Amino acid sequence: MNPIAPHTGTPGVNLPALRGHNAALVLDLLRGSGEEGISRLEIAERTGLTPQAVSKIVSRLREEGLVVEAGRRASTGGKPRTVLRLAPGAGHAVGVQLDRDALVAVLMDLSGAVVAERHAPLDLGAGSDAVLSVVAREVAALTAVRESVLGVGVALPGPLDHRSGVLRQVTGFPEWDGFPLRDALAERLAAPVVVDKDTNAATLGLALARPSGGSFAYLHLGTGLGAGLVLGGSLYRGDHTGAGEFGHQVLQLDGVRCSCGNRGCIEALCLAAVAAGDLESAARMLGEGAANLVGLLDIDLVLLGGRTVERAPEIFVRGVSGVIGGRARSAVEVPVRRAEGGGRLVAEGAAQLVLAPLFGRANVAFPANRN
Amino acid sequence: MNPIAPHTGTPGVNLPALRGHNAALVLDLLRGSGEEGISRLEIAERTGLTPQAVSKIVSRLREEGLVVEAGRRASTGGKPRTVLRLAPGAGHAVGVQLDRDALVAVLMDLSGAVVAERHAPLDLGAGSDAVLSVVAREVAALTAVRESVLGVGVALPGPLDHRSGVLRQVTGFPEWDGFPLRDALAERLAAPVVVDKDTNAATLGLALARPSGGSFAYLHLGTGLGAGLVLGGSLYRGDHTGAGEFGHQVLQLDGVRCSCGNRGCIEALCLAAVAAGDLESAARMLGEGAANLVGLLDIDLVLLGGRTVERAPEIFVRGVSGVIGGRARSAVEVPVRRAEGGGRLVAEGAAQLVLAPLFGRANVAFPANRN
DNA sequence: TGCACTTTGGCAACACTGTTGTTTAAGTAG
DNA sequence: CTACTTAAACAACAGTGTTGCCAAAGTGCA
Numbered sequence: 001m002n003p004i005a006p007h008t009g010t011p012g013v014n015l016p017a018l019r020g021h022n023a024a025l026v027l028d029l030l031r032g033s034g035e036e037g038i039s040r041l042e043i044a045e046r047t048g049l050t051p052q053a054v055s056k057i058v059s060r061l062r063e064e065g066l067v068v069e070a071g072r073r074a075s076t077g078g079k080p081r082t083v084l085r086l087a088p089g090a091g092h093a094v095g096v097q098l099d100r101d102a103l104v105a106v107l108m109d110l111s112g113a114v115v116a117e118r119h120a121p122l123d124l125g126a127g128s129d130a131v132l133s134v135v136a137r138e139v140a141a142l143t144a145v146r147e148s149v150l151g152v153g154v155a156l157p158g159p160l161d162h163r164s165g166v167l168r169q170v171t172g173f174p175e176w177d178g179f180p181l182r183d184a185l186a187e188r189l190a191a192p193v194v195v196d197k198d199t200n201a202a203t204l205g206l207a208l209a210r211p212s213g214g215s216f217a218y219l220h221l222g223t224g225l226g227a228g229l230v231l232g233g234s235l236y237r238g239d240h241t242g243a244g245e246f247g248h249q250v251l252q253l254d255g256v257r258c259s260c261g262n263r264g265c266i267e268a269l270c271l272a273a274v275a276a277g278d279l280e281s282a283a284r285m286l287g288e289g290a291a292n293l294v295g296l297l298d299i300d301l302v303l304l305g306g307r308t309v310e311r312a313p314e315i316f317v318r319g320v321s322g323v324i325g326g327r328a329r330s331a332v333e334v335p336v337r338r339a340e341g342g343g344r345l346v347a348e349g350a351a352q353l354v355l356a357p358l359f360g361r362a363n364v365a366f367p368a369n370r371n
Numbered sequence: 372m373n374p375i376a377p378h379t380g381t382p383g384v385n386l387p388a389l390r391g392h393n394a395a396l397v398l399d400l401l402r403g404s405g406e407e408g409i410s411r412l413e414i415a416e417r418t419g420l421t422p423q424a425v426s427k428i429v430s431r432l433r434e435e436g437l438v439v440e441a442g443r444r445a446s447t448g449g450k451p452r453t454v455l456r457l458a459p460g461a462g463h464a465v466g467v468q469l470d471r472d473a474l475v476a477v478l479m480d481l482s483g484a485v486v487a488e489r490h491a492p493l494d495l496g497a498g499s500d501a502v503l504s505v506v507a508r509e510v511a512a513l514t515a516v517r518e519s520v521l522g523v524g525v526a527l528p529g530p531l532d533h534r535s536g537v538l539r540q541v542t543g544f545p546e547w548d549g550f551p552l553r554d555a556l557a558e559r560l561a562a563p564v565v566v567d568k569d570t571n572a573a574t575l576g577l578a579l580a581r582p583s584g585g586s587f588a589y590l591h592l593g594t595g596l597g598a599g600l601v602l603g604g605s606l607y608r609g610d611h612t613g614a615g616e617f618g619h620q621v622l623q624l625d626g627v628r629c630s631c632g633n634r635g636c637i638e639a640l641c642l643a644a645v646a647a648g649d650l651e652s653a654a655r656m657l658g659e660g661a662a663n664l665v666g667l668l669d670i671d672l673v674l675l676g677g678r679t680v681e682r683a684p685e686i687f688v689r690g691v692s693g694v695i696g697g698r699a700r701s702a703v704e705v706p707v708r709r710a711e712g713g714g715r716l717v718a719e720g721a722a723q724l725v726l727a728p729l730f731g732r733a734n735v736a737f738p739a740n741r742n
Numbered sequence: 743t744g745c746a747c748t749t750t751g752g753c754a755a756c757a758c759t760g761t762t763g764t765t766t767a768a769g770t771a772g
Numbered sequence: 773c774t775a776c777t778t779a780a781a782c783a784a785c786a787g788t789g790t791t792g793c794c795a796a797a798g799t800g801c802a
Contacts, residue, residue: 383760384760385759385760385761386759386760386761387760389759389760410750411750411751412749412750412751422750422751423751423752423753425751426750426751426752427752430752446748446749447748447749448747448748448749449747449748449749449750450748450749450750450751451749451750452749452750452751453750453751
């Protein structure tokens with residue numbers, strides 16, 4: 001790829017791009033292997049590259065300090081395999097979740113482990129300057145001692161364009177409409193910044209916690225209802241970062257009026273049931289929407305999260321699972337589970353917005369990717 | 372990629388794979404340029420490859436007979452650009468549509484033009500032997516004089532696994548359940564065969580008719596209701612070839628009973644309205660489902676097709692467009708159009724199942740891809 | 743008609759990729 | 773201690789796109 005004259009259309013691949021791709025692949029396998037580690041030959045088997053190619057790639061990564069040898073496996077009759085692991089301290093990313101009334105920030109190492117965490121109150125309606133100041137303060141506090149901070153990922157509710165990092169109208173806070181959050185923060189922090197929707201960030205975090213490949217949906221039921229989609233192993237944002245508009249799916253043509261102006265939106269139905277204290281009913285309606293989605297996208301797995309789900313996870317898991325199982329047009333059963341991660345899910349995902357490109361796990365254009 | 376020991380996980384890329392990728396990219400641009408052609412420098416601009424790299428690639432493709440020079444552009448003050456075109460006769464593919472009562476087969480050249488066409492009656496319930504005989508006869512008639520037939524694509528209704536080419540229970544014809552159509556046909560025809568759902572084939576055909584990139588949905592309303600999805604420029608089949616199950620999306624929780632056992636499926640609602648002669652109402656309900664899908668997947672464009680739509684295209688386009696426009700939560704308008712192609716859409720798409728891999732436009736594993 | 747200039751595209755040398763063939767390292771088994 | 777097995781590195785290699793340079797083929801103006 002020519003970095004000077006940007007091309008249109010599908011990119012051609014040259015040797016540096018090839019090298020980067022394979023290196024990212026190896027790093028991703030190392031990341032996925034976690035504490036256990038992985039040997040060169042296992043990497044070769046999983047990538048289809050020759051052992052010698054893997055040796056060369058690993059050798060380069062070791063020189064860069066991203067990979068370390070960590071013991072050996074038991075012998076199977078010959079020389080034992082050398083275990084490789086990601087050098088966790090080689091890089092860090094900050095993830096920030098901006099919510100209506102609170103901020104959560106984490107410092108994450110390359111392996112995905114959270115090494116520091118901060119919480120602060122926030123008033124998203126207090127104006128951009130005030131909000132940016134809080135963010136800058138918390139980020140500074142997290143990165144005070146650390147070097148090698150690769151960038152800052154920011155996740156927040158509401159529609160936005162993750163490529164340009166410009167917000168659209170955040171629900172309830174019209175003053176943010178058109179605000180170039182990414183560039184403003186990047187200048188203030190003097191670090192690369194990536195911005196995305198909170199559901200997308202959470203979903204990315206969940207995606208990276210699983211082996212690559214496969215498809216799942218993350219349904220988030222809190223003060224609103226949204227979804228994140230992972231299709232074929234990678235986060236699907238849509239062409240305008242608008243994918244995952246799950247809450248305003250119409251489930252009842254002549255149903256109750258929703259704040260969006262339509263009738264019978266699943267969000268309105270669900271939240272009405274929650275307000276009435278009927279969580280079982282809310283779970284079943286969520287299940288109907290989930291079943292629509294599962295059928296449409298041929299999805300393997302449904303994960304549930306959000307404050308309302310956390311109030312009674314078993315009820316929601318059982319309810320959603322029941323409806324999907326009842327529809328079951330395919331032979332394969334689709335498991336429904338509660339999303340792990342709890343209150344830090346979004347902030348962790350935000351940090352992964354920065355790390356994911358290193359592992360070839362993001363379609364996000366990340367400014368630090370110049371090489 | 373090592374062709375002997377198949378790997379698991381994301382594939383590593385080596386020089387042959389890189390070469391193949393870039394060659395496919397160039398071929399796809401040539402295909403997309405159609406009659407007009409495209410010059411080496413334009414290819415370089417669109418791929419980001421250097422002009423010299425494009426020259427080398429084009430030179431190889433010309434040696435293989437896939438590309439020819441065809442005149443020159445007007446000069447802009449210097450040596451005029453040489454126009455390149457795909458050599459249409461360099462290869463052909465056969466596309467076969469199997470429907471409940473009829474067969475349509477086309478012979479397509481590399482450029483996507485149909486050079487021959489056959490229609491025949493068919494009884495899909497007459498048993499595999501009888502059906503295969505009809506297919507073999509029609510394919511033989513089409514390929515009698517031609518050489519260079521790259522393979523045969525077959526599209527038919529009902530669920531199946533496109534990777535293995537094994538049918539599942541075709542609606543209304545339980546005797547096909549588990550039949551290995553791809554392998555059986557490949558043996559009988561002594562040619563590579565690819566099998567896919569009819570909606571997927573039609574959608575692939577539509578996708579190849581547009582510039583690469585972008586997302587759209589093709590909604591097919593005939594005796595049933597299905598959808599094909601193109602996300603980020605490539606056909607999305609889902610992990611088990613089950614994506615596009617649009618018809619059994621529930622739109623009315625307490626609605627009329629559907630043949631699938633549920634209540635309020637959009638297919639049941641639409642077809643009931645059609646049966647009652649109320650096409651406007653059917654169009655609006657189709658629109659509600661389409662709007663759900665557009666929001667969920669952030670889609671750019673909706674194409675409508677199928678026998679029922681063809682009865683009154685304007686009504687459906689207007690009805691669906693009205694509902695989507697009314698929901699419009701994003702700033703961008705989503706156009707709704709009738710799918711071009713008419714009765715040959717599926718058969719043409721079936722042929723494209725064979726051709727698409729040459730242009731890097733398919734995630735389908737095609738046996739002829741050994742290199 | 744001739745000359746300067748612009749633009750396209752090929753040729754040659756090059757840097758660097760993963761691959762192949764071979765060797766060394768580091769174990770187990772008898 | 774020897775024979776065998778397995779892992780990983782070393783060396784030579786084929787082949788990719790890139791770079792630098794030059795020939796080809798036009799336009800435009802004196």
